[in-house]
Amino acid sequence: MGRRNDHTREQLREMVLSAAELLIVREGMAGFSMRKVARAIGYTVGQLYLLFKNQDELFTVLNERTADAIYSALLDETETLNDPAEAIRAAARVYVRFAQRHPNRWQLLFEHRLPAGSEVPKANQMKVQRLFGLVQQRLQCLAPEADADTLRCEAAALWSGVHGVAVLAESNKLNWSGVTDFGALTDRLVDGFLK
Amino acid sequence: MGRRNDHTREQLREMVLSAAELLIVREGMAGFSMRKVARAIGYTVGQLYLLFKNQDELFTVLNERTADAIYSALLDETETLNDPAEAIRAAARVYVRFAQRHPNRWQLLFEHRLPAGSEVPKANQMKVQRLFGLVQQRLQCLAPEADADTLRCEAAALWSGVHGVAVLAESNKLNWSGVTDFGALTDRLVDGFLK
DNA sequence: AGGCTTAAATGAATGGTGTTTATTTAAGCC
DNA sequence: GGCTTAAATAAACACCATTCATTTAAGCCT
Structure with missing residues (x-):
């Protein structure tokens, strides 16, 4: 035709x-x-x-959508919460649950690599950073006296940890310990952090 | 021929x-x-x-070797340390550094998926669990009164966090915050945890 | 030494993949 | 009705993993 x-x-x-x-x-x-x-x-x-343009561009657009979906889920479950600690706990749980429930989209977002030389577009980087921003914001409410630099570092440490639990939840490769209740695991990590 | x-x-x-x-x-x-x-x-x-048998079996054997390499590096840098907290800190740093220095082997180990239906061989699972065991052991020295179950959970939370930092260090996808000193980030996570 | 057996190695085929491009088709306009 | 042009195709290219009939040579037996 x-x-x-x-x-x-x-x-x-x-x-x-x-x-x-x-x-x-x-x-x-x-x-x-x-x-x-x-x-x-x-x-x-x-x-x-x-x-x-090619398969990678298609994947990149899909990933943009996945990042949006995570952001929406995060926002949905946290925007009504006033207590920052509570909000961070909820956000972490949503993040991990997304990885568990949508493992293939999650993998495409975080494990697909562009060919050497080409960079992830700014738009996509933004969409991922936005997720992180949500946490950083809440953490700031919790520790208003902290300076911006240590706050960023603290938030990065916390959310990297949460991301690690999400990896653990999504992949069966990291079957260390027989832990299966990732909600509880997330809480333990976050609570431990919000000393 | x-x-x-x-x-x-x-x-x-x-x-x-x-x-x-x-x-x-x-x-x-x-x-x-x-x-x-x-x-x-x-x-x-x-x-x-x-x-x-096929490419996947070849990858599986390679991954066994990578897990061994990480284990050796972890052992090398921690076995002489007596202070458990010190040992855990060192182990976390070594783990993250390995991801940074050998990103492709690290990715093959943690991101390569076998075709649906076939499981990761027991031998490989063991090799990965062994890494985790090293941490769990040190954590036990630090909190001898804790029962086995909460200890496992605590260790899982801690090491998932460290794994998350390793992902962050190895991939440029998670460029949230401008953090580049992953050693410091690792310390912050671990110290925060060893409250 | 010459033949036989058998394991080692090949080469070609099968059916898949991403990507490119010359060509065909039809829609809208003069 | 013919022309232009954008939409769509079909076929090609260069790879890929995997399989298997076939060839080759090493070691043994007579």
């Missing part, structure tokens, strides 16, 4: 993105292929390359 | 493993291929499949 004009460029991009996301959710990075995406939307592979 | 008998089966396996390790170190998972390994040792691809 040739020109069909069933959909606008934007619609097509959207179709590709949601088909790709579904495929990632179902089969993970290992089972993903451009051909499968094309088949899913009833177009040929070539068309995908008129909509996206 | 046919039968050459230049090397024993064991020698050949060893040649494959070191060539594969070199390739992983140089090019990472993305640049790895069985064909490149075969070319590097002067044999054909088919021969690799007489020595290893």
